[in-house]
Amino acid sequence: MSFAVCPRPRNAAATRAAILDSASRRFTAESYEQVGMRDIARDVGVDPALISRYFGSKEELFRAVIDDCGNGRELMEGDRSTFGERVAHDLVYGPRKENKLAWLLIMLRSASSPKAAEVVQQASSEGFYQPFTEWMGGEDAVVRVRIAAGLMMGVAVGRDLSGGLNMTPEECERMKARIATLLQDLVDG
Structure with missing residues (x-):
């Protein structure tokens, strides 16, 4: 039995976002080699050529997915003298960040692909390590x-991954203090 795919209404921004969302879900669940442009197009209800028009190649779509996961530049916002405290607080008490877990899953699932690994390394370098x-x-x-x-x-x-730190409030505070000191010492040089 086959199902007819209803064409998407014309809205370039919504279509681009839908393609990116589908690609993100697929790259999170499958390796780079397993993800096909036709599969993504089918998910979204568009012609595969439209994906190429918006993103170019599969490699460029993969890079867009990685860039959409975030790059960590927010770490550098704020006063340098409070970096350790701010980041430690977020690490101990901050909410679970789904985009960071997606980034990790994408990296792990695509590590065996030389092409994907190169894209991940370049994105990490340009979006996080260099800045x-x-x-x-x-x-x-x-x-x-x-x-x-x-x-x-x-x-x-x-x-x-473990569902939280599973520590007492006092242990959480001590952990935060130690992490804050370590990170601030690294920033201060």
């Missing part, structure tokens, strides 16, 4: 950024 390194500045900024990123990602992913 964070420039913002941090000073001696060994690259090293300090990698340590800070590892600490932040590790705590956030561990918290979100």
